[in-house]
Amino acid sequence: MGQSRLYSVRMRASEKESHENGGSHISGGELLSTYSELRMSVDTLLEKALNHSRGKPDFLQIQCEIVNQPIKLLNPLTVQTNVVNAVEEGQELARYLLEKTGVHKGIIEKTYKEIPEYPVRGAILIDIHTGERVDQRIDKGVRVSRMDWQTKNFEKWATSKSVPTNPRLKEALTLATKVCNHQSTIAELCWSDDPDYIMGYVASKNIGYHRITQLKDYDDERGCRIFFVDTLTDINTYMSYLEEQPILVQWEEEEDHDT
Numbered sequence: 135m136g137q138s139r140l141y142s143v144r145m146r147a148s149e150k151e152s153h154e155n156g157g158s159h160i161s162g163g164e165l166l167s168t169y170s171e172l173r174m175s176v177d178t179l180l181e182k183a184l185n186h187s188r189g190k191p192d193f194l195q196i197q198c199e200i201v202n203q204p205i206k207l208l209n210p211l212t213v214q215t216n217v218v219n220a221v222e223e224g225q226e227l228a229r230y231l232l233e234k235t236g237v238h239k240g241i242i243e244k245t246y247k248e249i250p251e252y253p254v255r256g257a258i259l260i261d262i263h264t265g266e267r268v269d270q271r272i273d274k275g276v277r278v279s280r281m282d283w284q285t286k287n288f289e290k291w292a293t294s295k296s297v298p299t300n301p302r303l304k305e306a307l308t309l310a311t312k313v314c315n316h317q318s319t320i321a322e323l324c325w326s327d328d329p330d331y332i333m334g335y336v337a338s339k340n341i342g343y344h345r346i347t348q349l350k351d352y353d354d355e356r357g358c359r360i361f362f363v364d365t366l367t368d369i370n371t372y373m374s375y376l377e378e379q380p381i382l383v384q385w386e387e388e389e390d391h392d393t
């Protein structure tokens with residue numbers, strides 16, 4: 135896959151209207167594909183949009199475009215699963231882990247108070263010094279794209295780590311690996327907006343990807359994706375890294391000092 139030219143394939147689906155016309159977000163997806171696999175890749179994202187636990191789309195868009203920049207290969211973050219027995223316990227652990235990554239307690243508390251105000255279809259960026267949102271993308275947020283992890287390599291990794299070969303884990307770990315690879319990212323906090331998925335995570339380059347088995351209740355359609363960022367001299371450069379730098383996660387067993 136690294137040899138031939140790749141296409142970025144992106145999907146977004148919403149209810150009532152398109153996102154820009156005020157429709158509510160159902161689902162999104164992004165992957166990298168060779169030309170010969172484009173039909174299958176589009177079908178994968180179409181399937182995701184048509185059968186989603188948040189509902190049936192009234193607006194659906196799938197876009198393919200050639201990637202011209204060189205692809206960067208990254209090893210996946212190390213993964214740890216933390217079992218908790220209640221949302222409160224999970225959220226307490228998430229705050230504790232965020233502090234371990236270097237975000238101050240006051241900033242974490244301020245961010246948590248403001249989480250309900252962010253119904254976006256991407257991620258929001260929080261400055262770790264001020265606790266202010268810095269992306270200025272209002273209800274859109276920043277959608278990380280141009281990233282993927284070949285299924286075979288992912289499955290080999292998952293088997294070796296004794297974790298499920300869950301496509302959701304693949305997508306989330308790919309995203310977290312890309313985001314945490316940038317030096318301005320201090321940490322990421324995430325849980326799904328899907329009513330049937332309650333697991334979430336805290337990730338950073340230093341602590342790795344910490345899955346937390348429960349960060350919300352079933353049927354709750356409020357998700358969260360926050361990137362805590364430091365010293366962004368140029369926020370546009372950071373956002374274009376997230377949106378445009380092509381990344382393939384590739385697990386190299388020999389280079390994994392965790393096994």
Ligand code: WAQ
Pocket residue numbers: 162164254255256257275276277278279300302303306309324325326327328331333334335345357358359
């Ligand atoms: N870029 C930026 N933000 C995104 C992206 C993206 N590519 N994809 C999703 N989001 C944001 C958006 O606001 C969604 O509403 C929110 O994140 C949740 O997305 O088992 O499935 O795809 O280890 O529903 C985490 C645990 C699962 C996985 C997270 O999120 C595991 C998940 P979802």
Ligand code: MG
Pocket residue numbers: 160161162163
């Ligand atoms: Mg989604």
Ligand code: MG
Pocket residue numbers: 162305
């Ligand atoms: Mg997703």
Ligand code: MG
Pocket residue numbers: 160161326327328357
């Ligand atoms: Mg979702």
